[in-house]
Amino acid sequence: MSADSRLLPSYADLSIASPAERRSFNALVDALRDAQEAVTRSRPSESAARRAAALLSEAAELLGEGVPDSEQLAGRLWDEPGRAQALAPPLYIDDVDGTSARGRVTFSRFHAGVRTVHGGALPLVFDEIMGRLATTSGKPFARTAHLTIDYRAGVPVDTEVEVFARVKRVEGRKLFLSSELCLDGTVLTECQGLWVQIREDPR
Ligand SMILES: CCCCCCCCCCCCCCCC(=O)SCCNC(=O)CCNC(=O)[C@H](O)C(C)(C)COP(=O)(O)OP(=O)(O)OC[C@H]1O[C@@H](n2cnc3c(N)ncnc32)[C@H](O)[C@@H]1OP(=O)(O)O
Structure with a gap:
């Protein structure tokens, strides 16, 4: 690929x-x-x-016992949906530009609470798409500082839903983003997030 x-x-x-x-x-x-x-x-x-x-x-x-985290592949295959980690469901990122991102995800019963997706599983997807948006198009490394989630309606399992994200504004090192998860044009869950570009890249 x-x-x-x-x-x-x-x-x-x-x-x-x-x-x-x-x-x-x-x-x-x-x-x-x-x-x-x-x-x-x-x-x-x-x-x-x-x-x-x-x-x-x-x-x-x-x-075996594994390699140091600097050598692990899990979570680092950035061009693979889900980037080779099994905590979050695979997110298919279809488009990212300087100001917006669009993707698709299907949750399964592993991520379900009672019939609908568990409330703790949804931020995994928001953090992934907003984190991707915050750090593509030449933007420097940034970390998630704050997320607010509004659960408007239950998210069904075994159903592909769309995820959208956008940069709302930038203030110095702070990027304010929003994102929503939608099914057939209806917003099921929405998220507001703050990413802060760190002063020194630790990698
Ligand atoms: C699915 C799983 C897969 C697992 C597989 C892993 C695989 C591995 C792959 C690698 C993955 C890489 C992905 C990296 C992305 C993360 O790692 S995100 C991880 C979760 N986030 C964190 O751990 C962040 C922890 N917090 C921090 O590091 C620091 O607090 C921050 C966010 C960098 C900010 O620190 P700082 O630069 O010292 O900030 P500071 O100067 O105090 O504040 C700057 C401004 O931000 C504002 N601010 C800071 N924090 C906040 C806040 N919480 N609320 C509101 N305002 C705030 C301040 O008020 C300030 O505003 P102004 O006064 O300038 O207007």
Whole structure:
């Protein structure tokens, strides 16, 4: 896959892994997402639960103790939807320019509370799209300082919803952004956010 540099944050480093390593690691994270969802949906027999637990433990053992976080790939494959981490659902970012961003996401039962998406899972997506918007188009590294969420209506699982974000104004190092998650033109959840460009890049 050839990355569209317009969609990537200023700090994305695509040279951290070869194309083959990227593909195999991304497939591993996809399998982890599938396992999370399968566990959530299942009601296994005692023996099936024990067998599945043993297989998952074997996979964890195979992966070993890991590398220092500066070398990890999880969360850093910026051109992959979900950037190879399994905490947040994969966000497909379709467009980002200097002032707005647009994407799509499908939550599944792993992220559900009672029939609708859990209120703690939604900020993962807002932080992702607004964070991407705050740091693309040549903007320097910035951190999330403040988020306010309004839950207008429940977000359904297993349904693709659209996510929009925009820069409302910039005051020095402060970027004020807003974002909303919509289904068929109806706003389900909205978010106001403040990103602050840090004085010194720590990376
Ligand atoms: C899905 C999971 C995946 C996991 C896979 C991970 C994979 C890994 C990949 C790498 C990922 C990289 C992604 C990076 C993005 C983060 O890391 S975001 C993480 C969450 N955010 C944080 O941890 C931020 C913690 N806070 C801070 O670091 C500092 O407080 C900040 C936000 C940088 C600000 O610090 P500062 O520059 O010293 O700010 P300061 O000079 O005090 O204030 C500047 C201005 O901002 C205002 N301000 C500051 N904070 C606030 C606030 N909270 N409210 C209102 N105003 C504020 C001040 O009032 C001030 O305003 P003015 O007086 O200038 O008008």
